[in-house]
Every structure is written in structure tokens, then in C-alpha cells.
Amino acid sequence: MALVAIEPVLQVASVVKHYGTRRVLDAVSFSVAAGERVALTGPSGSGKTTLLNCLGGVDRLDEGDITLHGRSIANLDGNELARLRRERVGTVFQFFHLLPTLTAAENVELPLQLLGVAAEERAARVKDFLQRVGLVARAEALPSQLSGGEQQRVAIARALVHRPDLILADEPTGNLDSANGANILTLLRELTDETKTALVLVTHSEEAAAICHRRIHLRDGRVVNGG
Numbered sequence: 715m716a717l718v719a720i721e722p723v724l725q726v727a728s729v730v731k732h733y734g735t736r737r738v739l740d741a742v743s744f745s746v747a748a749g750e751r752v753a754l755t756g757p758s759g760s761g762k763t764t765l766l767n768c769l770g771g772v773d774r775l776d777e778g779d780i781t782l783h784g785r786s787i788a789n790l791d792g793n794e795l796a797r798l799r800r801e802r803v804g805t806v807f808q809f810f811h812l813l814p815t816l817t818a819a820e821n822v823e824l825p826l827q828l829l830g831v832a833a834e835e836r837a838a839r840v841k842d843f844l845q846r847v848g849l850v851a852r853a854e855a856l857p858s859q860l861s862g863g864e865q866q867r868v869a870i871a872r873a874l875v876h877r878p879d880l881i882l883a884d885e886p887t888g889n890l891d892s893a894n895g896a897n898i899l900t901l902l903r904e905l906t907d908e909t910k911t912a913l914v915l916v917t918h919s920e921e922a923a924a925i926c927h928r929r930i931h932l933r934d935g936r937v938v939n940g941g
């Protein structure tokens with residue numbers, strides 16, 4: 715049988731990052747395939763959030779490279795990087811980070827607006843994703859009128875609506891009770907399966923790591939297993 719080479723969605727090659735003289739990421743390498751979910755674990759201060767920020771193009775690397783869908787981010791200028799991030803990446807945070815003056819539907823629509831998607835297509839996709847996260851009835855609610863679990867469902871719809879290759883999630887259940895946390899994890903698992911979106915999930919939670927196919931454990935900025 716012929717082997718087909720499948721290019722990873724995300725390739726991290728010998729990434730080094732310093733804060734001052736401190737080497738916070740020390741030659742980190744791993745890759746993630748389409749639809750693969752990877753838990754990024756490790757003790758506090760081991761570099762997980764720094765790595766996530768590098769993956770999202772928020773922090774620049776000192777050495778090494780990150781390739782997203784075949785494109786190296788090392789030599790992109792700020793505008794190109796912002797565009798790549800908008801097109802290819804979705805993010806989910808512990809504290810939801812919804813825009814407080816926009817409704818649930820408008821929050822979900824925002825990534826499509828930034829990408830210049832036509833109004834009709836935007837409306838259809840927003841409806842589809844609000845349906846997928848079970849929030850059609852709350853489309854016109856402001857974030858302050860939604861529970862934490864509902865806000866995180868809006869954030870998940872917003873992270874996926876523009877069909878990114880990669881979702882970056884930082885403790886997405888960290889601010890939810892266990893029942894809501896479990897619902898959010900199920901939703902993340904089902905939706906990333908359905909859409910074949912890769913997920914890198916930073917977490918201290920066993921339950922969250924358990925929805926992932928694989929774990930990458932960091933200690934002192936180095937991958938100690940799973941890379």
C-alpha cells in the first residue's frame with residue numbers, strides 16, 4: 715500500500731524564547747496533525763502559556779520556527795502574522811474574552827467580519843455555529859446576560875466560525891463549575907472531530923487532558939515527553 719505523506723497542520727521546530735536572560739522555551743519541537751487534539755501540560759512556570767502565545771503569533775520567537783499549514787511564521791511581518799492568525803487560528807481562553815458590548819451573535823460574527831466575508835454568508839455561518847453550540851435562542855443576549863458556560867459556548871463558536879486549522883485553548887474550563895466544564899469539553903471534542911480542527915489545549919486539569927489524543931509535557935521550557 716502506498717504511503718501518503720500528510721503535512722501536519724502545525725509544526726514546531728526547535729523553538730527558543732527568552733525573557734531577559736531566562737530561557738523560557740528551550741528547543742521545543744513537536745507537530746500536530748489535522749483534527750488532532752494535544753494537551754499541553756506541565757507545572758506552573760514551565761512555559762505553557764508562552765508556547766501558546768508563540769503558536770498564536772502573539773509572541774515572537776528568538777530561535778527556531780513554527781509552520782502553520784505549511785507557512786513558516788518566523789519571517790512574517792506583523793501584518794502578515796496578524797492575517798495568518800485571523801485566518802488560520804481560533805482561540806478560547808479561561809475568561810472567555812467576549813466583547814461586552816456585542817451580542818452573542820455579533821461576537822461570533824466578528825472573525826468573519828475581520829476576514830471580509832460577505833454579509834449573507836456571515837449570517838448563515840453565525841446561525842450554523844450558534845446552533846452547533848446550542849445557543850440560537852440566546853443569539854441577541856449580551857455576554858453579561860449569559861452564564862459562564864454559555865459565554866464559553868459563544869467563545870467556542872467564535873473560535874470555529876471561520877474554519878481555522880487550529881484552535882488554541884488556555885484552561886477553557888478553568889472558570890467553570892465541573893458540570894459546565896464537562897459540557898464544554900464534550901463540545902470541544904465533538905466540534906473539533908466534526909470540523910477536523912486541530913486543538914492545542916493548555917491545562918492543569920485531568921478531565922481536560924482526557925479529551926486529547928496526546929499529551930506534551932513541559933518542564934523548565936523543555937518537552938519531557940510526548941513531543
Ligand SMILES: Nc1ncnc2c1ncn2[C@@H]1O[C@H](COP(=O)(O)OP(=O)(O)OP(=O)(O)O)[C@@H](O)[C@H]1O
Pocket residue numbers: 733734738756757758759760761762763764765
Ligand atoms: N512577559 C514576561 N516577562 C518576563 N517573564 C515572563 C513573562 N511571561 C512569562 N514569564 C516567565 O516565563 C516563565 C514561563 O511562564 P508561562 O506563563 O509560560 O508558564 P506556564 O507554564 O503557563 O505557567 P502557569 O501554569 O502558571 O500559567 C515563568 O517563569 C514566567 O514568570
